[in-house]
Amino acid sequence: MSTPRDAGRVVIVGAGLAGFSAAEQLRALGHEGPITLIDSEPAAYDRPPLSKRLFDDDFTVDSLAFATAEKLQAKRIDAIFGRTVASIDPSGEYVSLDDGSVVEADTVLLTVGGRARxxxxxxxxxxxxxxxxxxxxxxxxxxxxxxxxxxxxxxxxxxxxxxxxxxxxxxxxxxxxxxxxxxxxxxxxxxxxxxxxxxxxxxxxxxxxxxxxxxxxxxxxxxxxxxxxxxxxxxxxxxGVGLVPNTELAADAGIETDNGILVDAAYRTSAPRVFAAGDVARRRDDDGSLHRREEHWEAAQLSGQHAAYGMLGLEVPARGATWFWSDRHGVHLEATGRLSGPGEIVVRDGGAHPAVFLVEDGVLVGAAAVDDNNTVRAARRLIDQRIPVSEAELADPGVALRSLLRAAR
Ligand SMILES: Cc1cc2nc3c(=O)[nH]c(=O)nc-3n(C[C@H](O)[C@H](O)[C@H](O)COP(=O)(O)OP(=O)(O)OC[C@H]3O[C@@H](n4cnc5c(N)ncnc54)[C@H](O)[C@@H]3O)c2cc1C
CATH class of the missing domain: 3.50.50.60 (FAD/NAD(P)-binding domain)
Incomplete structure (x- = not known):
């Protein structure tokens, strides 16, 4: 691994999953400088339980928190909760809070997520x-x-x-x-x-x-x-009609936005010392083409972690197929890759729930299944490794997808 650049004082605006993951990853990569995590909310907490566990007896903000105050302290992550960032300096030298105070910075990460539409x-x-x-x-x-x-x-x-x-x-x-x-x-x-x-x-x-x-x-x-x-x-x-990305802080600072804060492969915005990740960030390739914003848990975690690499000037790890889960009526859905666009849909029937696959040019590009993590996990590896698949085997409930991985070795 190359030597990290000194990101100096890192201020992270938004202590959701992306912001928290970035802070932890900065420390894991050896960043020694101060890290300040700022959020309007009372804690850095996880959102998927909000729709799944809200009627549980132990549904408290503490039970959803990513870390206790002691854990944050142990990692030398300063937290300012219950304060909103009112503006950021486009050169990344400070952020201003709603009480008029200023937090100085050398690098700013915007992980401000979105609000409900x-x-x-x-x-x-x-x-x-x-x-x-x-x-x-x-x-x-x-x-x-x-x-x-x-x-x-x-x-x-x-x-x-x-x-x-x-x-x-x-x-x-x-x-x-x-x-x-x-x-x-x-x-x-x-x-x-x-x-x-x-x-x-x-x-x-x-x-x-x-x-x-x-x-x-x-x-x-x-x-x-x-x-x-x-x-x-x-x-x-x-x-529940979707999310509006919180682009205002960036836009007010003159940073480029387009239904998201635009970032390059290193999660850098159009302002060199300001980065963005998580639900609010939208990747723009070097040729100007725009990706869809991802609004899933794992994408927020990985993009936060990868933004830490970007802030330290390190090579950003490659991303594989996307993945998300969702729970309803006692069942657990998982999906990976894409299940729309070019290709042939293959359905695997036979169990309590169908599993579906999308195959393009003999290669799997997407899969989803209910109460069947193993299939989706194996499908994800087939997608990432671009292993050729047969539609007949995908459709056959008697063929474990794992065996297709093994056969390709
Ligand atoms: C109810 C619900 C259920 C979900 N379930 C699933 C699921 O089952 N599976 C799945 O894959 N994904 C799920 N997701 C999506 C997943 O939780 C999100 O993708 C993830 O939380 C995004 O993380 P983030 O850090 O980018 O943004 P957020 O989690 O939105 O965090 C952004 C933070 O920034 C703070 N902030 C914004 N502006 C400011 C400001 N100016 N000053 C200070 N702080 C600010 C906000 O208070 C917020 O805490 C769910 C989301 C919700 C809401």
Whole structure:
């Protein structure tokens, strides 16, 4: 490994997974200078449990925290929690906080994530209409739920589906509204997307296809009006329609943004001493082509870690196929690579849930399966190593994907 450059005083804005992972990786790579992690939130904590575990008895911010104060101290990571960064200096020499104080820096990393997208419809700001991005959001939702509560979840993507499942299992009646008949199609392909979406109705979630036109207050209840569809009574409405990247700090500092903070392969923004990673960052190749922003846990972790390499001037490790998971109605979905775009979809039937693969030019490019981590783990290695695969073997539930890896050795 080459010798790291001295990144000096590193200030990391945003102590979510990307920011925290970057701080830890800086230390692991031998960075000796000060590291300051700043977040508006009360702690550096993990977000996936917000939609999955919000009704658990031990659901506290401490139980979600990546590290205790002692652990941060042991790694010499200074934390400033409960303070918002109001602006950053484009030359990366300081950041200003909302109380007027200034934190000096030599290198700045922006891992500011995103905020929940809201619906631009009448009633979107009524009390009882929620989003889910932070611990406080999850607590506000939890506090409105008792057995018999009627909840309407607008948006049946990954977070909406998880929350619908959690609300249902907490005893609420749930209606899930989405304009698309089969959500998640690009993420897991039609067969699995349909299978997963059908689980909602099987478990007792009312599923409505339609565009939400307005949310109205009628006495102490809300009514969700679906365009050319039903009017749904609710005690609680949760809008889960995606994420808006927090690009403002960068844009105000004159740093290039385009539905994300633009970064190169070393996670450097258009300002040489300012880096970005996690949900907010968007890769731009040398030829100007833009990647999609990734909004998954592992991508945030890896990009934070890899940004640490970038900040230290070290060669950034290669990234393999993307991977994410999601849980609903007691099952665990994993997916790797891509399941839309060019190629042939192969379906493996035979178990309780189908597994799906996308094959392009004889090579696997994507896979997804339910309650079958081994298949997805092996698929990911087949993708990364570009090992030729046979569609017949992929479709055969009797062929373990591991054996295809072994056969290629
Ligand atoms: C409810 C939920 C469930 C999820 N479930 C899954 C899952 O099952 N599988 C999966 O793969 N992924 C899941 N994800 C996605 C995953 O959690 C995210 O990709 C990951 O959290 C992104 O990390 P990040 O550090 O980039 O951003 P965030 O986690 O959003 O962290 C950004 C931090 O920056 C802080 N910040 C922003 N602006 C400022 C400022 N000006 N000053 C100070 N602090 C600031 C914010 O307070 C925040 O803490 C889920 C996400 C959510 C919200």
């Amino acid at each position: 809201t619906l631009q419809i009448p009633g979107n700001d009524l009390p009882g209409v929620h989003v889910l991005r932070s611990f406080a959001d999850a607590v506000a939702i939890r506090d409105r739920v008792a057995p018999g509560t009627r909840g309407v979840v607008i948006g049946a993507g990954l977070i909406g589906a998880e929350l619908a499942s959690s609300l249902l299992h907490a005893g609420a009646g749930v209606t899930l509204v989405d304009p698309v008949a089969v959500p998640l199609l690009p993420a897991v392909g039609e067969v699995l997307a349909t299978h997963l979406h059908d689980m909602h109705a099987t478990h007792g979630v009312e599923v409505v296809v339609g565009v939400t036109a307005a949310i109205e207050q009628h006495g102490d209840r809300l009514v969700v009006a679906v365009d050319e569809g039903p009017r749904l009574e609710a005690d609680l409405v949760v809008v």
